[in-house]
Amino acid sequence: MTRLHLPLLCLAIAACDSGSGPASASPQRTETAIFAGGCFWCTEADFEKLPGVVGALSGYTGGRTANPTYERVSAGGTGHYEAVKVTYDPARVSYAQLARYYFRTVDPTDAGGQFCDRGESYRTAIFATPQQRRLAEAAKAEAGRSLKGRMVTPILLAARFYPAEDYHQDYYKKNPIRYRYYRFSCGREARLKEVWGR
Structure with a gap:
């Protein structure tokens, strides 16, 4: 693109972003959900690959220590879980769908980690x-019926969420x-296939 065209492009983008034109979309309404599923990278x-999810933020929650760090949480004793705060568009994906999806990405029968x-x-x-609690409990019950086994994943009251390091x-x-x-x-995919099948 030449420099001559760049100002015209910037003006066009500014016009679209200003909301003054008929083509401008209404602001996206989003909601959040928090899931702990072992390693927060995974x-x-x-x-983030799920349609309707706007983004996910890795962090720590559920513990007693304020402003936790990765080193402190990993060492144990803080009570914190590695967790992810999911921001999603409820017009595209529901909380119930997120909760059902979550259970298929973890081994909910393992109490010692993932x-x-x-x-x-x-x-x-x-x-x-x-x-959200009723929907989360329903997703847990559905997962439990599918596994015909002991479910150890708790449904806990949402607590303060601390973003992890950059x-x-x-x-x-x-x-x-x-x-x-x-x-x-780490064997994540192999274990998921073992627990959930294909």
């Missing part, structure tokens, strides 16, 4: 608002080779 990657990641920070949980955000995009190697070597 949980984030799983949710896959190769062991310890309290890697446990599974859904952190729901009072309005280097954890979008790890699967920033470090695709390392991420794919980690996910494979």
Whole structure:
């Protein structure tokens, strides 16, 4: 593109963004949901591929320690889970659909962590608002019927969510080779197939 055309393009974009034209869309209404599914790199990657999800933020929740860091949470004793705050468009995907999808991305029968990641920070949980709780419980009951086994994933009241350090955000995009190697070597896909089948 030549420099001559660049100002015209900028003016066109500005006109579209101003909301003054008939083609401008109404602001997108979004909602959030919090899921702990073991390694937050994987949980984030799983949710961000789902249509209707606007984005996912890795972080920590459910514990007693204020302003937790990765080192403190990983060492144990904070009570925090690695979790992901999912921002989604309820016109495209419902909370009930997110909760059902979540259970298929984890092993909800494992109380000690997920896959190769062991310890309290890697446990599974859904952190729901009072309005979300009924839908989360229904998704858990449905998953339990499918597995015909013991479900250990709790539905907990949503607590303060602390974003993780910047280097954890979008790890699967920033470090695709390392991420794919980690996910494979941790046995996530193999265990999910074992638990849920295809």
